[in-house]
Amino acid sequence: MSGGAGPVAGRRRAARRAVVIGGGIAGTTAALALADAGVQVVLVEGRPRLGGLAFSFRRPSPVGELTVDNGHHVYLRCCTAYRGLLDRIGAAELAPLQKRLDIPVVDAEHRRVSRLRRTALPVPLHLAGSLARYRHLSLRERLSVGRAALALGRLDLDDPELDRVDFASWLRARGQSERTVEALWDLVGVATLNARAHQASLALAAMVFQTGLLSDPGAADLGWARTPLGEVHHTRAGAALEAAGVRVLLQTRAVEIRRTGEDDWCVPLDVKHGRAAGGGDEELCADTVVLAVPQEEAHRLLPEGAVEHPERLLGIGTAPILNAHVVYDRPVLRQPFLAALGSSVQWVFDRTEASGMTGEGQYLVLSQSAAQDGIDQPVAALRKHYLPELERLLPDAREAEVLDFFVTRERTATFAAVPGVNGLRPATATGLPGIHLAGAWTDTGWPATMEGAVRSGTAAARAAVARLARPAHPPLAVRRPADPQQEAAI
Numbered sequence: 001m002s003g004g005a006g007p008v009a010g011r012r013r014a015a016r017r018a019v020v021i022g023g024g025i026a027g028t029t030a031a032l033a034l035a036d037a038g039v040q041v042v043l044v045e046g047r048p049r050l051g052g053l054a055f056s057f058r059r060p061s062p063v064g065e066l067t068v069d070n071g072h073h074v075y076l077r078c079c080t081a082y083r084g085l086l087d088r089i090g091a092a093e094l095a096p097l098q099k100r101l102d103i104p105v106v107d108a109e110h111r112r113v114s115r116l117r118r119t120a121l122p123v124p125l126h127l128a129g130s131l132a133r134y135r136h137l138s139l140r141e142r143l144s145v146g147r148a149a150l151a152l153g154r155l156d157l158d159d160p161e162l163d164r165v166d167f168a169s170w171l172r173a174r175g176q177s178e179r180t181v182e183a184l185w186d187l188v189g190v191a192t193l194n195a196r197a198h199q200a201s202l203a204l205a206a207m208v209f210q211t212g213l214l215s216d217p218g219a220a221d222l223g224w225a226r227t228p229l230g231e232v233h234h235t236r237a238g239a240a241l242e243a244a245g246v247r248v249l250l251q252t253r254a255v256e257i258r259r260t261g262e263d264d265w266c267v268p269l270d271v272k273h274g275r276a277a278g279g280g281d282e283e284l285c286a287d288t289v290v291l292a293v294p295q296e297e298a299h300r301l302l303p304e305g306a307v308e309h310p311e312r313l314l315g316i317g318t319a320p321i322l323n324a325h326v327v328y329d330r331p332v333l334r335q336p337f338l339a340a341l342g343s344s345v346q347w348v349f350d351r352t353e354a355s356g357m358t359g360e361g362q363y364l365v366l367s368q369s370a371a372q373d374g375i376d377q378p379v380a381a382l383r384k385h386y387l388p389e390l391e392r393l394l395p396d397a398r399e400a401e402v403l404d405f406f407v408t409r410e411r412t413a414t415f416a417a418v419p420g421v422n423g424l425r426p427a428t429a430t431g432l433p434g435i436h437l438a439g440a441w442t443d444t445g446w447p448a449t450m451e452g453a454v455r456s457g458t459a460a461a462r463a464a465v466a467r468l469a470r471p472a473h474p475p476l477a478v479r480r481p482a483d484p485q486q487e488a489a490i
């Protein structure tokens with residue numbers, strides 16, 4: 001990855017050339033799709049790696065060097081676009097799906113475990129048995145959940161009113177108690193929306209629950225990388241880009257997008273450490289640009305006239321995710337993961353094998369979404385808080401020694417899924433021919449997920465290819481001498 005100045009550098013022009021700015025999941029997807037359509041692509045990424053918000057790093061620890069993900073990432077079987085990307089980059093076997101949805105849910109207060117499982121029965125019966133046996137809710141609450149789920153399934157996702165209402169108000173109006181919100185709706189919603197029900201747009205919540213739980217029996221089966229995320233989104237993605245003929249320039253930032261002709265765009269670069277040929281600044285020129293960067297950077301880079309209300313991009317807020325990493329001297333969690341209730345801990349995953357850790361110990365990750373409360377707390381405070389919580393959830397942790405504890409923080413992990421956000425998210429097409437937007441924050445209908453990122457990248461590439469397929473100049477309208485009134489296209 002990286003490489004010489006190559007064919008698109010400078011001002012030499014040839015047909016069907018694209019620059020993709022941003023090597024996250026959206027940019028990677030767009031670059032691959034453009035290359036697959038026969039377009040010559042250069043992908044520029046400011047950081048020394050691909051994968052954007054889904055990445056890994058190496059960290060020394062008392063048990064040897066660990067490969068650590070910045071945050072645990074999960075996807076669902078209904079994430080068909082993301083699964084398509086995994087297939088395209090030859091990484092599907094690195095991030096397998098459960099055969100059938102099965103989530104152990106542990107209540108720390110009452111020391112009870114109940115599993116959210118599905119059967120092969122048709123929707124909504126696939127979850128009926130599991131709901132009937134869900135011990136964290138009373139019979140009355142379970143019945144009310146069933147009724148609310150059916151009402152949620154009937155909402156029209158195209159109704160703009162849904163984006164004006166918060167999910168908690170809607171649930172309350174459907175008789176949902178605080179307990180049902182905590183034990184069921186937020187259990188799924190916080191992890192997928194990165195927002196609690198009272199912070200979340202009903203439109204996004206309805207989309208998630210309709211697609212994940214009410215579309216197909218297997219839709220919510222969980223998948224996640226059993227290797228470090230970087231193996232999937234940097235190494236495998238990089239190899240696929242290279243095989244597709246995409247030039248990838250890492251440590252290279254786009255500084256500006258400049259129009260140099262009707263369909264001509266130039267992107268001056270800030271090249272760090274001389275990774276692109278020449279070592280200094282370079283400019284890439286192309287027929288089309290896909291801008292797959294976070295919203296603030298898109299606002300900075302978009303040329304004037306690209307979007308009607310550029311200030312709206314800055315109105316799209318962000319929400320944090322925190323991961324606490326704990327290495328024990330022995331196994332304390334006897335299953336691959338669990339979800340917690342009655343505790344500030346949300347989800348716990350076993351990352352021992354994925355991290356490369358050897359020996360007798362176990363490496364757990366606590367994945368904490370909507371982490372506004374903890375995101376700025378010092379590591380010592382988080383340690384003091386989370387270790388006793390883990391002991392409440394996992395009795396074996398009480399006897400175990402903690403060999404390492406550290407925290408990864410992503411303050412702008414996702415866009416904030418608040419009411420009104422869908423109205424601010426821009427479409428792929430801009431007001432400028434040849435400039436296309438991608439990114440999980442654009443108008444995909446999905447919350448900020450890997451699925452949304454892939455969908456946005458595919459949409460941007462499709463729109464760019466459609467534009468490139470048009471003739472360079474529109475047909476001319478001429479008057480025929482025989483009939484001066486008649487116009488015909490040639």
Ligand SMILES: Cc1cc2nc3c(=O)[nH]c(=O)nc-3n(C[C@H](O)[C@H](O)[C@H](O)COP(=O)(O)OP(=O)(O)OC[C@H]3O[C@@H](n4cnc5c(N)ncnc54)[C@H](O)[C@@H]3O)c2cc1C
Pocket residue numbers: 021022023024025026027044045046047050051052053054070071072073074075252253254255292293294297321322410412413414438439440441448449450451453
């Ligand atoms: C801790 C955490 C946990 C998450 N958990 C999940 C999960 O369980 N499931 C799920 O589906 N999603 C999850 N997500 C969300 C998911 O990671 C993102 O939605 C997705 O990765 C966004 O991809 P993207 O390509 O749209 O944007 P980004 O990943 O932000 O990529 C944008 C890229 O553009 C680059 N860039 C910016 N400016 C420039 C410039 N001027 N020139 C060149 N390059 C530039 C950046 O360096 C970056 O690599 C999680 C995110 C985090 C942070």
